[in-house]
Amino acid sequence: MQIHVVQKGQSLYSIAQAYGISYQDIANANEIPNPSRIVVGQALVIPITGSYHWVQPGQSLYIIAELYGMTVNELATINGISPSSTLQVGQRLYIPPRPKKVAQSLLYVEPRTPVTQVMINEVRRRVPQLTYLAMFSYEVKRDGSVKAPSIDDIPNIAKSAGAANALVASNLEDFAFNADLAHAIFTDKAAQDRLFSNLIKIANEVGYKDIHFDFELLLPEDRELYNSFLRRARDRFHPAGLTLSTALAPMTSDIRTGIYGAHDYKAHGEIVDFVSLMTYEWGYTYSEPQAVSPIGPVRDVVKYAVSQIPHEKIFLGQNLYGYDWSSPFPPQGGAPAKAVSPQQALEIAVRQEVDISYDYVAQAPHFNYTDNAGVYHEVWFEDARSIQAKFDLVKEFGLRGMMYWKLGLAFPQNWLLLTDNFIIQKIK
Template identity: 90%
Template sequence: MQIHVVQKGQSLYSIAQAYGISYQEIATANEIPNPAQIVVGQALVIPITGSYHWVQPGQSLYLIAQLYGLTVNELATINRISPSSILQVGERLYIPPRPKKLAEALLYVEPRTPVAQSMIDEVRKRVASLTYLAMFSYEVRRDGSLKVPSIDDIPNIAQSAGAANALVVSNLEDFAFNADLAHAIFTDLAAQDRLFSNLIQIADEIGYKDIHFDFELLHPEDRELYNSFLRRARDSFHPAGLTLSTALAPMTSDIRTGIYGAHDYKAHGEIVDFVSIMTYEWGYTYSDPQAVSPIGPVRNVVEYAVSQIPSEKVFLGQNLYGYDWSSPYPSQGGLPARALSPQQALAIAVSQEVDIDYDYVAQAPHFNYMDDSGVQHEVWFEDARSIQAKFDLVKEFSLRGIMYWKLGLAFPQNWLLLTDNFTIRKIT
C-alpha cells in the first residue's frame, strides 16, 4: 500500500497510470463516489503490494535505501539496476512491503434501539480486521443491576469472524457520566457483588470474553475506591475465564485532582489485563478549531503511559471522526462544532471545491470553506497520513494495539492501512 496526496493538475486516471493500476481500483479502495471528483491535498491509499519511490534531486541509491531500511544491493537487485547506477530525478524505484508487526485492534460499537441494518452491515464489513468488538454500553445502576443495550445479532457476527466480544460497562446515567453513581457502587460491596455476578452471567450467555470498564468523570477522591473496585472485579472475573480492561483518560503525569484524578495509570497497569487510552478530543465539540488527536500531545500521553503501564497492555485510542466548526467559534459564543466522518469531510471539500491543507506538526488535515449562507467554516479530520502517524507510534512504542471510537463513521483508508501495517492478533 502507498499513500498518495493529490497534486494540482492530477486526476484519478493520471495517478493510476503512475502506479500501473486502474483508476477504478483506487476509487473502489478509497470509496470515492465519483472518480472525476477529487481535490488537491486529498490523501489516497493506493492498493498495490509494496510502494514506489520517485527519485528527488540530490538522492542517491544509498540515501533511498536508508530511508526504507534496505541495503544498496537489495534495492538495486529489486529494481534490476546496478548498485553504482546514477539515478535520474523522477525515476521510479519499487520498494517491497515491510514485515508486518503483530498487534490488536479494538473497536467500540454503540448500537441504538432498534439496531439499524446499516449498523449490522458495517459490523460484518469490519470484524475481520478486529481483535475485539466492544459493545458500548451496559449502564450500571446503583444497586448493581444493569441497563442492557440493544445488541441484535452483533456478538454472533463478531464471533463468527474471529473477533472477541467485549462488554463495556459505563457509569452513564441519563446520557451523562455520573460520578455519584460510580461512588455509590464503589462504596457498596453488596452492589459490587451483584454487579460482578450479573456481568459474569451475561458474559456466559452472550459470549463476551472481556469486561471493559469505561468509568469517566469520577470524583478524584474516589481514586483508591476505584482501584479497590477493580481488584475485586479482577478476582471475580479471572476465575470465570474473563479478562478485565479499562478505558483511561489521556494524561501526561500522575494527576490526582479534577476530572482525570481517579484514573491511576500505575494501579490499572498492575490490576487489569489491558487499557485503552482515550488519546483524542483535543479538538472537540466546544473547543475552537484544531486537530482532534494531534501527534505531539498524543505522543506525550503514550510516553507517560508506558512509564507506568507495561506497553503490551496499552491500546492507543484513535478517533474515526473530525469536526466542522462554524464562525463565530465556541470561545466567541458561537455554536458547538458538528462531528463528521473523514468521508463526510472529503465530500464537503469536493462539493466546495477547496484544497485540503496538512498540518505537519499536528499530523492532521484541515480546510476552510464558506457555506451558502456566507458563514465561514473550518474542518479538521483524519486521513491516511494522520492514521499512519498513529500506526508508527504503536510500532515505535511496541504497544498492544489500537482502539477506535467508534464503528459507523466511514474511513476506508484506515482499514486498508491497518491490515497493511499489522497482522491482527485473534483471541482464541
C-alpha cells in the first residue's frame, strides 16, 4: 500500500489513474462517503500491492534503490529496465512490498449499557486484526469485590476470531480514577486476596486470558505498595493460567512524585508479562491546540521505556481520536475541546472546504476553520502519515506492538496500514 497526499487540482479520479486502479477502490479503502469531495492535504491510503516511486530531479537508480533498501539490479529487474538506464523525471518505478514483521495489537473496548448493535458490529469488524481485545473496565471496589461492565457477547465474538480477551481492572470510582480507592486495596491483603479470587473467577467464566491493571493517578508514595500488589497478583494469576499486564503513564525518567510517581517502569518490566504505554494526551481536552501524540515526545517515552523494560514486553499506545478546539482556547477560559475521530475530522475539513496542513516535527495533521457562528476552530487529528510514523517506531525499537484507545472511533487508514506493516500474531 502507499500513502498519497492530495495536491491542488487533483481529484480522486486523477489520483486513481496515476496508480492504475479505480477511484472507487480508493474511496472504499478510505471510507470516503462522497468521492467527489476531497481536500488538499488529505492523506489517502492507496490499496495496491507494494508502492510506486516517481523519479525526482537528480535521482538515479542507485539513489532510489538505497531509499528502499534494494540493489540497483533488483530495482532495474523488477521494472524491466537496464541497470545503466538514465531515468526521466516523473518516471514511475514499482517498489515491491517489504517483508513484514510479526507484532501484536491490543484494542480497548468500552461498552455502554445496553451494548448497542453498532458496537457489536464494530467488534466483529476489528477483531480479526487483533491479538487482544481489552474489556474496559471492571471497577475494583475497596472490599475486593468487582463491578463488571456490560459485555453482551463481545468476548465470544473476539474468541471466535482468534483474539484473546483481556480483563481490564481499574481504580475508577464515580467515573474518575481514585487514588484513595487504590490505596485501600494496596494496604489490605485480605481485600487483595478477595479481588484476585474474584478476577480469576470472572476470567474463567468469561474466557479472559489476561488481567490488565489500569490503575491511574495514584499516590506517589504508593509506588512500592503497587509493586507489591502486582507481585502478589502475578503469583496468583500465573498458576491459574492467566497473564498479567499493566497500563503505564508516559514517562521519560524515573519520576517519583506527582500523578505518575507510582508507576515504576523497571519494576513493572520485571513483574508483569507486558505493558501498554499511554503515549497520548499531550494535546487534550483542556490544553492549547496541539498534536495528541507528537512523535518527538512519544519517541522520548519509548527510549526511556526500553531502558527499563524488555522491548518485547512493550505495547506502544496510540489514540484513535483527535480534538477540535474552539476559541478562546481552554487555557484562556474557553470551552473544553471536543474529541473527534479521524473520519470526523476529515468530514469537518471537507464540509468547511479547508486545506489540511501537516506538522512534520510532530508528525500530525491539522487545520483551522471558522464556523457559521463566527467561532474560530483548530483541529488536530491522526492520519495515514502520523500512524505510519508510530509503526516505524515500533519497528525501530522492536516493540511488542500497538495498543489502541479505543474501539468505535473511525480510522480506517490505521487498520489498512496495520496489516500492511505487520503480521498480527494470535495467542494460542
